[in-house]
Amino acid sequence: MGHDADDRALLAAHVAGDPDAFGVLFSRHRDRLWAVALRTTGNPEDAADGLQDGMVAAYRRAGSFRGDSAVTTWLHRVVVNACLDRIRAAKVRAADPLPDDLDDSARRGAVVRSDAAPAIVPRAPDDPADLALVADRRARVLDALSRLGADQRAALVLVDMEGYAVAEAAAILDCAVGTVKSRCARGRARLAELLADLVATADPPIAPPAGNRRAPGDVPSPGDPRGPPTVAP
Known part of the structure; x- marks a missing residue:
């Protein structure tokens, strides 16, 4: 073939x-x-x-x-x-870290796409003090995301990070469209609670592009230690 x-x-x-x-x-x-x-x-x-x-x-x-x-x-x-x-x-602990390359997605505005929990990662500054603030905020965002339940996290990964339409995410998760919407809404609301202080003090959020979808090759390369492994069925 x-x-x-x-x-x-x-x-x-x-x-x-x-x-x-x-x-x-x-x-x-x-x-x-x-x-x-x-x-x-x-x-x-x-x-x-x-x-x-x-x-x-x-x-x-x-x-x-x-x-x-x-x-x-x-x-x-x-x-x-x-x-x-x-x-x-x-029974993964809630504090387990998310992938290191998530900050790349954040710079593309793909961390959270919601009016309830807007993207709060500011544009990269040059001042060391600002860099420290960005690092602190990023750690807070990652920690908050890691506290979501597995189902909510999977829905947000597909819809808000990978750019799938809700209907596509529902097909992948084998559940109703309304279930995906509900999981995303609850997850975003939880993030808004956990990150309320950052949302209030953050620089203007980076608006994600309409229909944001990760390009097929836009992931760690196979040569990267975090890149996709070779799977042999």
Whole structure:
């Protein structure tokens, strides 16, 4: 099966016994799946395990794909569920840090997109005192995000950080659109409570671009220590 085959053809070829098709499919979506796993779990080690678990599950259960969604939506659903299973099983402490590369997303205005909890990371200053203030604020933001429940955090990762439409996030999380909206609203409200003092004193927030979506390659590169691992089903 060639690299120019569409996702459905690759998945069908894998089910039919093509030994290379799944590898081509995974390589095509690897960076995006890694980014979602990284932000859902909060650290590279758990993200690598979650991605590995998800891809093994997808490899083995490819025949169960019903075709009622895009293949990439199905892959994201499997990976996110694997990551959430790991979070719940390990009872991850609320103070566990989020990925170091989250500040890159913040500079793009993608930390929180909500009137209730506006982005509060100011533009990078040059003054050392201001730099210290930015670092403190960033630590506060990361700590607040880490206190969200797994389901709320997953919804906010997909909608507010990865730029998915609510309907797409609902398909990935395998729940109703209203459930995603509710999880995002509760998560944003909680962030607004935790970060109320920063919201009141922050510089004007950086407005996120309409329909902000992370580009497929806009994640740590494979050569980066935090980059996506090689998954061998």
